[in-house]
Amino acid sequence: MLRSVCIFTGSSPGADPTLVDVARDVGAELARRGIGVVYGGGGAGLMGAVADGAMGAGGEVVGVIPDFMVQREWGRDDITELHVVTSMHERKAKMADLCDAFLVLPGGIGTLEELFEVWTWRQIGLHGKPIALLDLPTAVGAGFWQPLLTALQGLADAGFVSAESLADVVVAPDLDSALAGLAQRPTDSRLLRPGT
Numbered sequence: 001m002l003r004s005v006c007i008f009t010g011s012s013p014g015a016d017p018t019l020v021d022v023a024r025d026v027g028a029e030l031a032r033r034g035i036g037v038v039y040g041g042g043g044a045g046l047m048g049a050v051a052d053g054a055m056g057a058g059g060e061v062v063g064v065i066p067d068f069m070v071q072r073e074w075g076r077d078d079i080t081e082l083h084v085v086t087s088m089h090e091r092k093a094k095m096a097d098l099c100d101a102f103l104v105l106p107g108g109i110g111t112l113e114e115l116f117e118v119w120t121w122r123q124i125g126l127h128g129k130p131i132a133l134l135d136l137p138t139a140v141g142a143g144f145w146q147p148l149l150t151a152l153q154g155l156a157d158a159g160f161v162s163a164e165s166l167a168d169v170v171v172a173p174d175l176d177s178a179l180a181g182l183a184q185r186p187t188d189s190r191l192l193r194p195g196t
Contacts, residue, residue: 002182004036004062006099008114009046010107011074019046019106022136024053026105026175031059033179038099040091041065041083043076046105051079064094092117101182102131106144123165130185132170132178143173 007027013020027050030037037054040047041063054061061079069075070084085091096102096118104115121127135143149171155161170181 002035002100002179004038004060004099005030005182006038006095006102006118007047007050007105008102008107008111009039009050009105010111011040011042011045011047012108013045013049014106016138019136020049023047023049023105024056026050026103026134027053027055027059027061028057029175030054031057034059035179036060036062036080038062038064038095040095041075041079042069044074046107048076050105051076055079062098064091064098066091096121096127096129099129101129103178103182104131104133104145106134106136112148119165119169122168128187130170130182130187131168132172132182134175134178135171135173137173143171145171 009023023046027037031054037050037059039050039061042048042065051061055078062081062083063075063079064083064085065075066088067084067086075082083094085094092114102118104111119131122129122131133145135145138144152161152166156163156166168185170178170185172178172181
């Protein structure tokens with residue numbers, strides 16, 4: 001049973017105005033299900049919308065933010081709990097410690113960096129927490145994460161990513177499917193062979 005989910009998503013709203021509403025709805029629905037949100041502690045963009053949705057629905061929201069971002073007034077103090085840490089590295093480690101699974105919404109370079117780090121950690125056995133990509137439809141009809149998945153398949157075809165590693169990440173078009181997929185993934189920490 002998932003008690004808390006770490007959300008990785010953009011600190012900007014993106015070009016599609018519907019994404020803010022979706023992010024807010026994700027936060028609210030997690031709260032309704034009694035699942036806490038762990039996130040980067042900011043108030044802007046999609047990450048802020050997730051927190052708003054969860055708090056508005058009476059949920060628990062735990063933020064983790066580096067002190068330099070607090071000094072720039074990027075953090076918020078209206079959430080359940082805010083952990084202020086010294087570095088980006090400490091931030092990601094703390095977020096990983098506080099959650100049971102990871103859910104990745106649309107975002108940019110920072111979101112990708114967070115995804116790849118926890119995915120790598122899972123593959124080499126540093127944690128057993130499952131990961132899901134919320135592959136929301138875009139204006140052209142394809143899921144948001146499809147270009148990334150195509151690139152990753154290219155890496156697999158070139159022999160640098162295993163089919164097992166690709167299949168380990170849940171790819172889902174909606175929150176219900178994402179949570180169902182996370183629940184079905186193994187949570188044992190396991191060391192996979194090189195090249196995963």
